[in-house]
Amino acid sequence: MKFFNSRYIIRLYNRTLWPIKSVQSTLSSHKFLVCRSYSSLTTVDNGISTELLGNSGVRSYLNKLISEDYSENMSKPNVSALISAIRLLKVDLQSLNEFDIEKEKDKEFGEQLQKEIKSHKEQLTKLELELLNSLVPNEEFDCEDIMLEITAGVGGQEAMIFTQELFEMYNSFAHYKGWKSEVADYCHTEMGGIRHACLMLSGSDCYSLLQHEGGVHRVQRVPKTEKSGRIHTSTVTVAILPQPTELDVVINDRDLIIETKRASGAGGQHVNKTDSAIRMHHKPTGVVVECQTDRSQIKNRKIALQKLRAIIYKKQLEQQQSLTRSARKQQVGSSARSEKIRTYNFNQDRITDHRLSKNFHNLVGFLEGREYLDKVVIELRERANKILFNEFIESISEKK
Structure with a gap:
């Protein structure tokens, strides 16, 4: 590479x-x-x-x-x-x-x-x-189509509420950048917020700008339901998966175990009445995905296959990176997914990006998903490019 x-x-x-x-x-x-x-x-x-x-x-x-x-x-x-x-x-x-x-x-x-x-x-x-x-x-896996997954982490209902806020932020950012956006999964709760959501995004520089958003996002604020005024800390996990084509990842039907079931949760008359939900298991890799976004089983099957292909593709890329990069370089490229990358402190109206070691203010403006977020993701991309520059120099030095 x-x-x-x-x-x-x-x-x-x-x-x-x-x-x-x-x-x-x-x-x-x-x-x-x-x-x-x-x-x-x-x-x-x-x-x-x-x-x-x-x-x-x-x-x-x-x-x-x-x-x-x-x-x-x-x-x-x-x-x-x-x-x-x-x-x-x-x-x-x-x-x-x-x-x-x-x-x-x-x-x-x-x-x-x-x-x-x-x-x-x-x-x-x-x-x-x-x-x-x-x-x-661009790295070999740079692309214009990605899958952005957001999942509530630690913090119960407050984490789910913030998951919805981040979902809306990224969806708004996609419109701000002129990207195509499609909701592939949206699991909301009756009390407000969402447990899990997935966006299919497509557009110029989509992956290069958002790839560094993958990781643990931490929020610190006083929940609306908190009577004593204590600050709670909750987390949300974001995953950015490049969306491959059918040529990038070939999935044989014989390698799939597909189950249908009735959709669960709030969602209208079709919930619990039709077998529209899909559960797909890829036997060679052990990857399992589910989809019940649409009332059409055919549409859910298509979305589940896209999610499955994206996850397998990401695993293949990570394996390739582990073989071609040193341990230090690999950490730069992927360990952020399991680390706290950004903190949103509502009481102090402050966003702290821990990769940049910088604080930003105007949290409400940042969550609108427009120029404030754009500024940060561009700065993260510049930081990554400088790291790649230094890695190149070091890799050639080792060849001498």
Whole structure:
């Protein structure tokens, strides 16, 4: 699996193209990786160790990358445009920095100058992150169709109420992003809230934006039914499953045990009167799924098969990752599903994302599932891309 488009690195090694210091230091400590095989494009630093550059493993690996992807990737207009824009901004910023703001007599001019410098730095950071996104390719399992499952955890009725709030947040976010959204499962309770729900989402960047939402979401607040005013802590588990095609996961009918039963719970006249609910057991993997969302048995069978295929696909991907990544890298990619990833504290109007080690406010706005959530998921994606960047560098270092 390729984690990084290394054929660009030599064009970007010039430190002026990287405003973020963490990327500068990473590139600086691995010069030999970004110069070999590009001597026709740029001058190789004299400080590069000839022993490292002469390493047959490194040379073979980089030559392979060039032959596979160089022509295709260097012709991408978005990358060329980003590089040009970054260079122009750096030149402009250098010119602005030549002014001595503290000695500037014209206060109005000095204030405007500060605003311009700040604006240029913000644009540089934004463009640098866009460039990083272009250089880090989608992983093999990146897709536009996903299954988002939400399940109430610890906390009883309060957990179920918050499960419904998160369900509505993600459904609203799908509409905000212009994605297609379909409710595949919705198990609500008579007292309010839902035990479990499943959304089928489809759209551009759907998986890349939401994959980091998988994990344990913790809520801290005083329930409406709490008379003493004590703060309760409840949890909700979110799972993000890439939705494969029939070609990705082949399921034979002979490997399935399908049972029909009458739907249970609140839901209308058809509940407990027709055998519309489906229970599907995949014998080779032991995976069992159920669906009673629709009053049509055929529709429930289709949804159950989609859920089954998604779960099996996810298991296959996790097995593949465990074979191709080190234990540390694997934890970065999947252990968040079993960890507390975010806390919603209503009393303090605070959302804490534990991966980013950041606090955000306006909890009501966040749960609306619009720009506030969008900002956080984008930041999580940038964090993941930087991790992939470092993993790539480290993996090549091990080859030397």
